[in-house]
Amino acid sequence: MRRFTVYDSLSRSTREFAPIHPPRVGLYVCGLTPYAPAHVGHGRTFVFFDVVARALRRWGYRVFYVQNVTNLDDKLIARGGEEGIDPLALADRHFLGYLASMERLGVRSVNYYPFATDYVPEILEQVRVLLDRGFAYVAADGSVYYEVAKFAGYGRLSGQKVEALRAGARVEVDPRKRSPEDFVLWKAATPGEPSWESPWGPGRPGWHIEDTAMTVRLLGDRYDLHGAAVDLIFPHHEAEIAQAEAATGRAPLVNYWMHGGLLLFDREKMSKSLGNVISLDEAIDSFGPGPLRLFYLNAQYRGPLDFHPDRTLAEAREAYARLAVGIERIDDLLERDGPERPGAEPPEALARDAQELVERLDRTLTDDFNTREAIALLFGWTRRIAEHLSQLETYSGAGLEELAAPYRWAEEVLGLFARERGSRAGAWGSIVPVAIAARARARARGDYAEADRIRDELRRAGVELEDGAGDTRWKAVGGA
RNA sequence: GCCGAGGUGGCAGAAUGGUUAAUGCGACGGACUGCAGAUCCGUUUCCUGGGGGUUCGAUUCCCUCCCUCGGCUCCA
Known part of the structure; x- marks a missing residue:
């Protein structure tokens, strides 16, 4: 197992990774609430964690990657109502669309996509434990709330103080809550909505509880890596910690919190209200999967990434075409003549550099997944190959494969080139x-x-x- | 207001306490071409928000100010 470092949002520092049960690694990434088609911003997050999973597997870890699907929530119910569709069916539809987009992008690293509504028994159990332990209370209408004041560590992840949260609260205080920062674990049913029986009357899960009910069940009381974009830090991840650590009595819930930066559209966040949302499929259509992945991975994952309407597309295409020059020529030759094609061996120094570069690429990624630096190295390799472009024809199949090694690495870890080969x-x-x-x-x-x-x-x-x-x-x- | 991430060349975007600050895009010149495109080669010297400080030396460390973006219960 190769060693690597990760920036952990909770400790606000880059730390050396140590799995709880080596070589196994539990990886959990917050998935979608599929009430609408996925947009380009989602693509950034999921492509990045795809690379994380690919890299870890290459380095000898046995990754169990779980990505949840919130297939029931207020927005799904609202949207379903507007369109006259059952919210669960609506979620299914958009989730399938999402899977198809992921397939096009070459994201196949997720082992399991649990649906919230398939974990209602686990959710009810966790709510019950939280009530038993005094971290939650039942409101008059049968909703169950988490009492934030009872959990000492609340606010650590987001760096927020509970008092400050109260002061800055933008929502009106719900009279059913004891305190404004309390959040709902179990929502009392409203007629016409999907609901389940519970000791507190019919209802449905709150937003945060599904994640911890699932992870405790699937990954254990404590697990290694939790990923998502920064916008989920508060309140979502804060609530996850409060729920799970209170319910299991064990801490920390997660050893390393990884948060990716948001994709901006012309310097602003993408959001429905600003009307600047570009769907993921639209982006894949116009960029092509390779250039789009290159665009995503060509920036530090923790920082914001700006999607500029016309510039971004043109640049990603040009850059990708340049990067692919070497591998396309090599694959052309291998495809035409087969891997056994006869020919000379490439210069020894060149073949050796290819091997050393592969090692360097791995090392680069061990520094908190520095995909940007790795891509710069790959461009450097393309320059080397380009200088030999005319000689490539004379090399043997085995020799060509040696020179292709850095590109094969990029295919395995970054997911570049795979789709184009064989097209x-x-x-x-x-x-x-x-x-x-x-x-x-x-x-x-x-x-x-x-x-x-x-x-x-x-x-x-x-x-x-x-x-x-x-x-x-x-x-x-x-x-x- | 509080919390977090940033401010680098025409643009995007890296890195490092110290020789020419990566890489890509664009631009310019050349090669190749029937023409074009693609590709290749070369050039693109004067770029690290303002002000202090630490240091022999800072873009990198510290302080401060300004600005941008995000979060503060819809959010990947």
Whole structure:
């Protein structure tokens, strides 16, 4: 197991990681409340934690990655009401859409997506324990509230003092609460909403309780890593700590709290009210999965990242194309001739540098997942490869594979390039070479009108031709 | 107001108590090309918010001020 450091939001410091039960690592990331399609901001968070899980697995840890789905809450009920759909069905629909987006982005590292409503027994049990231990009280209408004043550590994660929270409270005080900072564990049922029987009457889970009910069940009283974006620190994560540590009597609930920065849209937070939300699928459509992942990972994960409408897209595309130059050429050759293709060995120094670079890439990521630095190193490698671009043709399959090692690393850990490789194995793979050959014959006899006609026709179909010295390369652009 | 993250070249965005401050985009020049595109090579010297302090030396550490963004019970 490779050692690494993580910035832990609770201690506000970068700490060396030590798993509770090596080599196993419990990783929990707050998932979506799927009341609407996922947007680009969600993509940033989930791609980043995908990289965390990939890296840990590469380094020898056995990661159990759980990402919850809040499939019932006020917004789902409201939205369902507007659209005349059962809120649970609405959640299912958007969650499936989310899964499809994740698949397109190459996010496949999550082991289990538990649904809140599948954990009602665990939730009821935890509420009961909190009541027994005196951390909660039942209101007149049958709702159960957590009494924040009873939990000494409340406010530590967010750095907020309870008094300050009261002073800054933006919501009106609910008369059912003993104190404004108390939060609901179990909501008394309102007619027409999904509800479950409970010792306190019919109701449904509050927002924070599902997470701790799930994690205690799935990951234990204490676990290693909890991830999410910063906007969930307060009140959500604060409440998780209060619930779980009070209920189990064990602390800390989480050893390392990881919080990713938000994706901004033209310097402002994305939000429905500002009308600046771009859906994740829209972004994948226009960027392509590779450039979008590159855009996300090209910044320190803890800082804000600005999505600028036109600039961002153009830059990500150009940068990705540049980065992929080397691996595309290598894969072209390997695809054409197979891994056993004969040829010379690449210069020893170059092959050795490839190996050393892979080690350096891993080391770079062990510094609190510095994906940005790793990408800078990969650009450097592309520069090296580009200098040898014309010699690549002469190298053996094994030799090419050696030079590809840094890119294979990027595929395994950062999830770059994977999707693009093999894209030409599809229908184009058999058609385009024939068209290119016909065009080459036209060019050879000086019939440029015909040559241009073929090129234009392919372009309309989404295939871009590039004439180089000797041969013509092609690539599928747009969708695919 | 309180808590947190930041202010770096035309733009995005790294890093380090000390030779030319990474990388990418853009721009410019060249190579290649039937033309174009893509690609390759080269150039882009004068960039680290203001003011103090510590130090032989600070962008990096400390103080202070200014500004931006986020959180303060909808939020990835």
